[in-house]
Amino acid sequence: xxxxxxxxxxxxxxxxxxxxxxxxxxxxxxxxxxxxxxxxxxxxxxxxxxxxxxxxxxxxxxxxxxxxxxxxxxxxxxxxxxxxxxxxxxxxxxxxxxxxxxxxxxxxxxxxxxxxxxxxxxxxxxxxxxxxxxxxxxxxxxxxxxxxxxxxxxxxxxxxxxxxxxxxxxxxxxxxxxxxxxxxxxxxxxxxxxxxxxxxxxxxxxxxxxxxxxxxxxxxxxxxxxxxxxxxxxxxxxxxxxxxxxxxxxxxxxxxxxxxxx
Amino acid sequence: xxxxxxxxxxxxxxxxxxxxxxxxxxxxxxxxxxxxxxxxxxxxxxxxxxxxxxxxxxxxxxxxxxxxxxxxxxxxxxxxxxxxxxxxxxxxxxxxxxxxxxxxxxxxxxxxxxxxxxxxxxxxxxxxxxxxxxxxxxxxxxxxxxxxxxxxxxxxxxxxxxxxxxxxxxxxxxxxxxxxxxxxxxxxxxxxxxxxxxxxxxxxxxxxxxxxxxxxxxxxxxxxxxxxxxxxxxxxxxxxxxxxxxxxxxxxxxxxxxxxxxxxxxxxxxxxxxxxxxxxxxxxxxxxxxxxxxxxxxxxxxxxx
Numbered sequence: 227x228x229x230x231x232x233x234x235x236x237x238x239x240x241x242x243x244x245x246x247x248x249x250x251x252x253x254x255x256x257x258x259x260x261x262x263x264x265x266x267x268x269x270x271x272x273x274x275x276x277x278x279x280x281x282x283x284x285x286x287x288x289x290x291x292x293x294x295x296x297x298x299x300x301x302x303x304x305x306x307x308x309x310x311x312x313x314x315x316x317x318x319x320x321x322x323x324x325x326x327x328x329x330x331x332x333x334x335x336x337x338x339x340x341x342x343x344x345x346x347x348x349x350x351x352x353x354x355x356x357x358x359x360x361x362x363x364x365x366x367x368x369x370x371x372x373x374x375x376x377x378x379x380x381x382x383x384x385x386x387x388x389x390x391x392x393x394x395x396x397x398x399x400x401x402x403x404x405x406x407x408x409x410x411x412x413x414x415x416x417x418x419x420x421x422x423x424x425x426x427x428x429x430x431x432x433x434x435x436x437x438x439x440x441x442x443x444x445x446x447x448x449x450x451x452x453x454x455x456x457x458x459x460x461x462x463x464x465x466x467x468x469x470x471x472x473x474x475x476x477x478x479x480x481x482x483x484x485x486x487x488x
Numbered sequence: 489x490x491x492x493x494x495x496x497x498x499x500x501x502x503x504x505x506x507x508x509x510x511x512x513x514x515x516x517x518x519x520x521x522x523x524x525x526x527x528x529x530x531x532x533x534x535x536x537x538x539x540x541x542x543x544x545x546x547x548x549x550x551x552x553x554x555x556x557x558x559x560x561x562x563x564x565x566x567x568x569x570x571x572x573x574x575x576x577x578x579x580x581x582x583x584x585x586x587x588x589x590x591x592x593x594x595x596x597x598x599x600x601x602x603x604x605x606x607x608x609x610x611x612x613x614x615x616x617x618x619x620x621x622x623x624x625x626x627x628x629x630x631x632x633x634x635x636x637x638x639x640x641x642x643x644x645x646x647x648x649x650x651x652x653x654x655x656x657x658x659x660x661x662x663x664x665x666x667x668x669x670x671x672x673x674x675x676x677x678x679x680x681x682x683x684x685x686x687x688x689x690x691x692x693x694x695x696x697x698x699x700x701x702x703x704x705x706x707x708x709x710x711x712x713x714x715x716x717x718x719x720x721x722x723x724x725x726x727x728x729x730x731x732x733x734x735x736x737x738x739x740x741x742x743x744x745x746x747x748x749x750x751x752x753x754x755x756x757x758x759x760x761x762x763x764x765x766x767x768x769x770x771x772x773x774x775x776x777x778x779x780x781x782x783x784x785x786x787x788x789x790x791x792x793x
Contacts, residue, residue, distance in 0.1 A: 467721030478554025
C-alpha cells in the first residue's frame with residue numbers, strides 16, 4: 227500500500243466517522259430544536275441547596291441562563307406551600323383582640339419575582355395562570371366567604387409576608403442581560419426563610435404569552451446543630467422535654483457548686 | 489454575633505440574650521425574686537414568639553430554682569411535706585394550664601391571654617411593692633413596728649387537716665393544694681415560677697414561718713416548671729433549649745453579682761426601683777394592648793408547617 231492510498235483510506239474513515247457523529251448527535255438535536263419551542267430558554271441556579279446554620283443571616287442564590295429567542299424573561303421563586311391563618315384584631319372593651327380569622331390553603335411560604343420588564347406589560351390572564359406577581363399568587367380559603375372579606379384577608383396576608391421579607395416588595399427584582407442572550411438575577415433568601423423545597427420557574431414571554439418555560443428546584447434546609455435540635459424536638463418530643471429538664475437541673479446544680487460560698 | 493434559635497426560628501444577638509439573662513439574674517440575686525415575671529415580657533419585647541418565650545422561660549426557671557434550693561436545703565429550710573402538698577396542686581394546675589394554653593393557641597388568643605395576665609399581675613405586684621417599700625422607708629424613719637398578722641378564722645374550719653412539722657402548722661391540706669394549683673397554672677400560661685405570688689400566699693394565707701418559705705417555694709417551683717417544660721415540649725414543641733441555655737448562663741452570672749451587690753447596698757430604695765421597673769414593664773404591655781396596632785391583621789404559622 228502506498229502512502230497516498232493509506233491517506234485516502236484514512237480520510238474516508240474520518241469522513242465516515244464525522245458523518246456518523248453528525249447523524250447521531252447533530253441531526254436529532256437540530257430536529258428537536260426545530261420541533262420544540264420549550265428549549266428557547268435555559269437557566270440554572272448557582273446553588274440548589276441553601277443550608278440554614280447557626281450563623282444564618284440570609285442567602286443569595288444566583289440564577290443564570292440564556293434565551294435562544296426574542297422575548298422578556300420573568301423569574302418566579304416560590305417556597306413550600308403551607309396552610310396559613312390570617313387573623314384580624316378588633317377593639318373589645320378598649321383592648322385589641324383577635325376577633326376574626328381566615329384560613330388559606332397551599333400558600334407559598336416564600337414568593338419573589340424578577341423581570342426585565344414591568345409586570346404590568348404582561349396581560350392579567352397570563353399573570354394569573356403563572357402566578358406572575360404577588361397579587362396573582364393563588365390562595366384559596368377552603369370555606370366559602372364573602373368576596374370583600376377574602377380580598378381583605380388576602381391583601382393582609384401578602385402585606386404581612388412582605389413585612390417579614392418573605393414576599394418581594396414593591397417592584398420585581400431586575401433581570402440583567404449580558405448581551406442579547408445571557409441573563410442573570412439574584413434570589414435573596416432572608417434570615418427567616420422557611421425550610422422546604424422551593425421552585426424557581428423561568429418564563430420567556432413574547433407577544434403577550436409564555437412561549438417557553440423551565441423550572442428548577444431549590445432546597446432550603448436546616449443543617450447541623452439547629453436541624454438536629456428542631457428535628458429532635460418534633461420527632462422525639464418526650465425525650466427532648468426530659469433532656470431540656472436534665473440540662474436545666476445540671477446547669478443549676480453546677481452554678482450552685484461553682485459559686486458556693488460556704 | 490447573631491445566633492439562629494432552632495425552635496423560636498428567629499435570629500437573635502447572642503450578647504443581647506446573655507445581657508437580658510444577666511440583667512434579670514442580677515435583679516433576682518439582688519432581691520431574691522425568680523425573675524420569670526420580668527424575663528418573659530422582655531423576651532416578648534425582643535420578638536420571641538409568645539408561646540416559645542413562656543415555655544422556654546419555664547425551662548430556665550428549673551435551673552435557677554435548682555441552684556437556689558440547694559443552698560436552702562443545706563440549711564434545712566425546706567418543708568418537704570408542705571412542698572409535696574403544694575406540688576400535688578401544682579401538678580394539677582400546670583397540667584390544666586398547658587391544656588388551656590394549647591386550646592388558646594389554637595383559638596389564636598394565647599398572645600392576648602399571656603399579655604393580659606402579665607399586665608394584671610405586674611401592675612398589682614408593682615403597686616403593692618411600691619406601697620410596701622415606701623411604707624417600710626417611712627416606718628424605719630418613724631420607728632413604727634410592722635403590723636401583726638391577720639386573723640384566720642374560716643381557714644381553720646376547712647377539712648383534711650394535716651400536720652406540717654417544719655412549718656409548725658396544723659392546717660387543711662386544701663389550702664396549700666389550692667395555692668399550688670393556681671401557681672401551677674400561672675407557670676404554664678405565663679412562664680413564671682410564681683414565687684412572687686406563692687411567697688406572700690404562704691406567709692399570709694398559710695401562716696408559714698418566713699425562714700422555710702423561700703426554700704419550700706423553690707422546691708415546689710422546680711417540679712412544677714419541670715412539668716410545664718415537659719408538657720410544653722410534648723404538646724406544643726415550644727421549648728427552645730438554645731435560648732434557655734443562653735438565658736441560663738447570663739442569669740447564673742448575673743445572680744451572683746446581684747447577691748453580692750445586695751449584701752452591700754441598701755434595700756429600701758432598690759425595692760422602690762424594682763417596683764417601678766415592674767410597673768414600667770406592665771404599663772408598656774398595657775399600652776401595646778390598648779394602642780391601635782399598625783396592622784389589624786396578623787399571620788399565624790409562618791415558620792411552622
